[in-house]
Amino acid sequence: MKKGKVTVFRYDPTRDEQPYFEAHEFPFRPGIFVLDVANHIYEKIDGSFSFYSSCRNSHCGLCGAKINGKPGLMCREFATQEMTLEPLSNISVIRDLMIDRQQYEETMGGLRLFLDRLKEPASQPEKIEREDLELFKVASRCVECYACVSICPAFEENRHEFLGPAGIVQMSRHAVDPRDELNREIVAHSAGVLNCTLCGKCNSVCPHGIAPKTYVEILLSRLKEIGESLENHLNLSQRAVLEQRGSENEK
Amino acid sequence: MEKKNWDMINFETDVLVIGGGGAGAMAAYEASKHGANVMIVLKGRPQRCGSTITAPGAIAGVGDWHVPGDSPDIHFMDTIKGGSFLGEQGLVRIMAEESAEAILELERIGALWERTEDGKTYALRVGGGHSFYRCTYLEDRTGREMLRALFGELKKRNVRILSDTIILKLLDNGDRVAGAVGLEMATCEMVLFRAKTVILACGGAGNLYLHTDNPTGITGDGFSLALESGAQLMDMEFVQFFPLGFCFPPSLKGALATIPGYTRLRNSEGERFMEKYDPGQMELSTRDRVSPGILTEIKEGRGGPNGGVFADMTYHPPGFIARNLPALYQLYCKLGIDPEKDYVEVAPTCHFFMGGAKVDENWQSTVPGLFVAGETAAGIHGANRLGQNALADLLVSGKRAGRGAAQFSGETGHAPVDPKTARKFVEYAFRMLNNSGGSRPISLRNRLRLLMWDKAGAYRTETGLEEALKDLDELKADLGRQSITLTSGPHNQELLEGLENHFLVATAKCVIEAALKRTESRGAHFREDYPETDNDSWLEHIVLYEKNGTLNMKKTPADLREMTTSKETR
Numbered sequence: 054m055k056k057g058k059v060t061v062f063r064y065d066p067t068r069d070e071q072p073y074f075e076a077h078e079f080p081f082r083p084g085i086f087v088l089d090v091a092n093h094i095y096e097k098i099d100g101s102f103s104f105y106s107s108c109r110n111s112h113c114g115l116c117g118a119k120i121n122g123k124p125g126l127m128c129r130e131f132a133t134q135e136m137t138l139e140p141l142s143n144i145s146v147i148r149d150l151m152i153d154r155q156q157y158e159e160t161m162g163g164l165r166l167f168l169d170r171l172k173e174p175a176s177q178p179e180k181i182e183r184e185d186l187e188l189f190k191v192a193s194r195c196v197e198c199y200a201c202v203s204i205c206p207a208f209e210e211n212r213h214e215f216l217g218p219a220g221i222v223q224m225s226r227h228a229v230d231p232r233d234e235l236n237r238e239i240v241a242h243s244a245g246v247l248n249c250t251l252c253g254k255c256n257s258v259c260p261h262g263i264a265p266k267t268y269v270e271i272l273l274s275r276l277k278e279i280g281e282s283l284e285n286h287l288n289l290s291q292r293a294v295l296e297q298r299g300s301e302n303e304k
Numbered sequence: 305m306e307k308k309n310w311d312m313i314n315f316e317t318d319v320l321v322i323g324g325g326g327a328g329a330m331a332a333y334e335a336s337k338h339g340a341n342v343m344i345v346l347k348g349r350p351q352r353c354g355s356t357i358t359a360p361g362a363i364a365g366v367g368d369w370h371v372p373g374d375s376p377d378i379h380f381m382d383t384i385k386g387g388s389f390l391g392e393q394g395l396v397r398i399m400a401e402e403s404a405e406a407i408l409e410l411e412r413i414g415a416l417w418e419r420t421e422d423g424k425t426y427a428l429r430v431g432g433g434h435s436f437y438r439c440t441y442l443e444d445r446t447g448r449e450m451l452r453a454l455f456g457e458l459k460k461r462n463v464r465i466l467s468d469t470i471i472l473k474l475l476d477n478g479d480r481v482a483g484a485v486g487l488e489m490a491t492c493e494m495v496l497f498r499a500k501t502v503i504l505a506c507g508g509a510g511n512l513y514l515h516t517d518n519p520t521g522i523t524g525d526g527f528s529l530a531l532e533s534g535a536q537l538m539d540m541e542f543v544q545f546f547p548l549g550f551c552f553p554p555s556l557k558g559a560l561a562t563i564p565g566y567t568r569l570r571n572s573e574g575e576r577f578m579e580k581y582d583p584g585q586m587e588l589s590t591r592d593r594v595s596p597g598i599l600t601e602i603k604e605g606r607g608g609p610n611g612g613v614f615a616d617m618t619y620h621p622p623g624f625i626a627r628n629l630p631a632l633y634q635l636y637c638k639l640g641i642d643p644e645k646d647y648v649e650v651a652p653t654c655h656f657f658m659g660g661a662k663v664d665e666n667w668q669s670t671v672p673g674l675f676v677a678g679e680t681a682a683g684i685h686g687a688n689r690l691g692q693n694a695l696a697d698l699l700v701s702g703k704r705a706g707r708g709a710a711q712f713s714g715e716t717g718h719a720p721v722d723p724k725t726a727r728k729f730v731e732y733a734f735r736m737l738n739n740s741g742g743s744r745p746i747s748l749r750n751r752l753r754l755l756m757w758d759k760a761g762a763y764r765t766e767t768g769l770e771e772a773l774k775d776l777d778e779l780k781a782d783l784g785r786q787s788i789t790l791t792s793g794p795h796n797q798e799l800l801e802g803l804e805n806h807f808l809v810a811t812a813k814c815v816i817e818a819a820l821k822r823t824e825s826r827g828a829h830f831r832e833d834y835p836e837t838d839n840d841s842w843l844e845h846i847v848l849y850e851k852n853g854t855l856n857m858k859k860t861p862a863d864l865r866e867m868t869t870s871k872e873t874r
Contacts, residue, residue, distance in 0.1 A: 065792070092554075096746050100798050101789045101790035103790070107348060109555055111631060128556070129635065166459065167460040168414035176408070178417075181419050181423045193416075194445065196448075227414075
C-alpha cells in the first residue's frame with residue numbers, strides 16, 4: 054500500500070469567508086475509485102467533510118465532482134496517487150463538494166418533462182421504430198450528474214440565455230419520442246438552444262457516454278425546418294454543422 | 305447548535321406517501337388518479353434515491369405479448385415455488401394478474417420498453433426461477449426508466465414533492481394513522497404532516513449488512529416506523545443475497561455487477577460449479593441456491609483473488625453486452641475488463657428483504673389508514689424472491705395501496721394531531737447535534753453491518769444469532785449517545801446517518817429474533833444447525849409486533865389457498 058496525497062476543496066459558506074484547500078494522505082492502491090478516497094477522508098480523517106453519494110454505481114448522479122480539474126462521478130473515476138478534488142462548477146456550493154442541485158433542477162421546470170400527447174394511448178404495446186428507440190434510449194441514460202453543466206462555456210457565459218446540456222438532453226428524450234406531440238423545438242428555442250456553441254466539451258465528460266451535442270444538432274436542424282429566418286440567429290459553428298448535415302442529406 | 309423549538313413546517317394532505325422509489329411514486333400517482341390530495345416525501349431527491357434507480361433487471365408480467373405457453377397462472381406458480389411456499393397466495397395472485405397492465409400503464413405515461421427487432425412488441429428477458437421469458441426491460445436501467453416516467457407524471461399532475469426529508473415517527477390517534485413528523489435536512493427544521501392516510505414505501509434495509517447493493521439511504525425506515533406505530537411485521541428472517549456483486553474496489557464492493565440471465569459462473573478451476581448445486585437450472589436457479597453455491601466454492605478455496613467467483617459473459621456475440629448492459633459495460637471498460645474476453649469477479653451481496661409489514665389485499669397494514677407498498681411490505685416473495693418480481697411487486701402493490709389509501713381518505717376526516725407531542729419525537733435529532741464523546745454514526749453503523757454479516761447473514765446458527773443479539777444490545781447502548789463532527793444542522797449527512805441508525809438497529813432486532821425462532825432452513829434463511837426444510841411445522845410466518853415497548857412474536861399459517869407443497873403435507 055502506497056501513500057496517496059489528495060488536495061480537497063473546503064468551504065462552509067455559513068462559517069468561512071472564502072474557500073480554501075486542504076491536503077490529506079490516503080492509502081493508495083491502483084484501481085481504487087475517487088469515492089474510496091472521499092469516504093476515507095470522511096470516515097477516518099474529518100467527519101465534517103461533506104459530499105453526496107448514494108448508489109455507488111453511477112445511477113443516482115449525486116457524487117459528481119471535479120477530479121484533477123475534470124468533471125466526473127467519484128464512483129466512476131480512478132483515484133490517482135496525487136489528486137485534487139473540487140465541487141462541480143457553475144452551480145452554487147452548499148458545503149465542500151456538495152452543490153445545490155435544486156438550483157439547476159428548478160431551471161428545468163418549464164420543459165414539460167413528461168409525455169405530452171393528445172392521441173389516446175394504445176391498449177397494447179405501440180410499434181416503435183428501431184431508429185427512434187435508439188435515440189430515445191441514449192437520451193434516457195442521463196442521470197443528471199451535471200458534469201456537462203459544469204464544463205459548458207455557453208452556460209458559464211450566460212445561464213439565463215442557455216439552459217445547458219443536461220436540460221437539453223432531458224428535454225430531447227421527449228423530442229425524439231415518436232409518441233410525443235408537443236412542439237419541443239419551440240421549447241428548445243426558449244431554452245436558448247441557439248446559444249449553444251457546439252464546442253462538444255459536454256460529450257467528453259458524460260459518464261454514460263451520451264453526446265449532448267448530437268441532441269442539440271437534432272433540435273437545431275428541426276428548428277431550421279420550421280423557419281428559414283432562423284438562419285441569421287445561428288452562430289458560425291451551428292451554421293457549419295447544419296450545412297454539413299444538409300449536404301449529407303443530399304447525398 | 306441552538307435550535308428554536310417552535311420552528312416547524314406544516315403540511316396537510318389526504319394521502320402522505322413516504323418514500324420516493326418506484327413503489328412510492330406509483331402509489332402517489334395512483335392515489336392522485338382517485339381524487340385524493342397527495343403529497344410525496346423523499347429522504348433524498350427525485351430519481352436519485354431509493355433502490356429502484358439501481359435496478360438493472362426487468363419487470364415480470366405476463367401480458368398479451370407473452371411467449372406461447374406462458375400465462376399468469378405459471379407466473380403465480382413460479383413465484384410460490386421460488387418463495388418456498390411462504391408467499392401469500394392471495395397477494396401473489398394479484399401480482400400475477402395485474403402486473404402486465406401496470407407495465408403498459410408506465411409506457412402510457414412516458415416509459416419505453418425494449419422492443420423486438422421489428423419494433424412491434426416487447427423484447428423479453430428471463431430470470432432465475434421463471435419458466436418463461438416474460439420480463440420487459442430497458443437496457444440495464446429498467447428501474448430508472450420507471451422512475452423517470454413516474455416522476456414526470458407526478459410533476460404533470462402537480463403532486464406535491466418534498467425532498468431531503470426524513471420521517472422520524474408516524475402519528476396516530478389511538479385507532480388510526482393521523483400523520484407523521486420528520487426533519488427537513490436542507491434546513492434542519494421539524495416538519496409536521498397531518499394526513500388521513502399514510503403509505504410507507506421506504507424499501508428494505510440492505511445497509512444492515514457489510515456488503516450490499518442498496519443505495520446508502522436504504523436503512524429499514526419503513527420497517528421501524530411501521531413496527532413503532534403498532535403494525536405487524538412478518539417474514540423478517542428472510543434476507544436475500546444477490547449472487548453477483550462486485551468485489552473491488554471498496555466503494556463498489558457489493559454493487560450489482562451483472563444480471564444472472566447473461567452470466568455463466570465459474571470457480572478458480574474454470575468449472576461451471578452450479579452443476580453441483582442445481583444441474584437443471586444452473587445459473588438460472590433461484591438466488592437462494594446460487595448465493596450459497598458461490599459461498600461454498602469460496603469457502604472451499606476455489607475463489608478468486610478478491611474473495612469472489614467469476615462471472616463469464618464471454619460466450620455472447622460481440623457487442624451484445626455493450627448493447628444490453630450499457631451502463632455496466634462503461635464500468636467494465638473503466639475497470640479494464642473486456643467482458644467479451646475477461647471474467648468479472650463477483651460475490652453475494654445483501655439485496656432484498658422478503659419480509660416487512662403484514663398487509664391485506666389493498667396493501668393496508670394492521671393499522672387502519674396505514675398502507676405499505678414495495679419492499680417495505682411482506683407477502684409476495686415468501687422465503688425467497690424471484691428476480692424481476694421486485695419491480696412487478698412495487699408496481700402492483702403501489703397501485704393497490706394508492707387506490708386503497710385514496711378510497712380510505714375519501715371516507716374519513718383528519719384525526720387530531722397535537723403538535724406539542726409531535727415535537728417530542730424529533731427532539732432527539734436536535735440533541736444529537738449537541739452530543740459529544742459518543743461514537744460517530746459511521747463507526748456505529750460499520751460495527752452493526754459487520755456483526756450482521758458475520759452472525760446473521762447467509763449462514764446462521766443458534767450460537768451466532770445469540771451472540772448477535774448480545775452485540776446488538778451493547779451497540780444499542782451507544783445509539784443514544786452518538787455524536788456528530790459537524791455541528792451545524794442544515795445538510796448534515798452525519799446527522800442523517802445517526803438518525804438512520806435507529807431504524808437499522810430496530811430492523812436488526814427483528815431479523816435476528818425471527819431467525820432464531822425459525823428452527824429450519826427455507827429459502828434465503830439457512831440454519832446450519834437445522835439444515836432441512838420442515839414443512840410439517842414451518843409452513844408458518846413469524847409475525848412480529850411491539851407491545852409496551854417490547855418485541856413480541858407469534859406464528860400464523862401460510863396462505864395455501866391455491867397450491868400446496870404436496871398432497872401429503874396438507
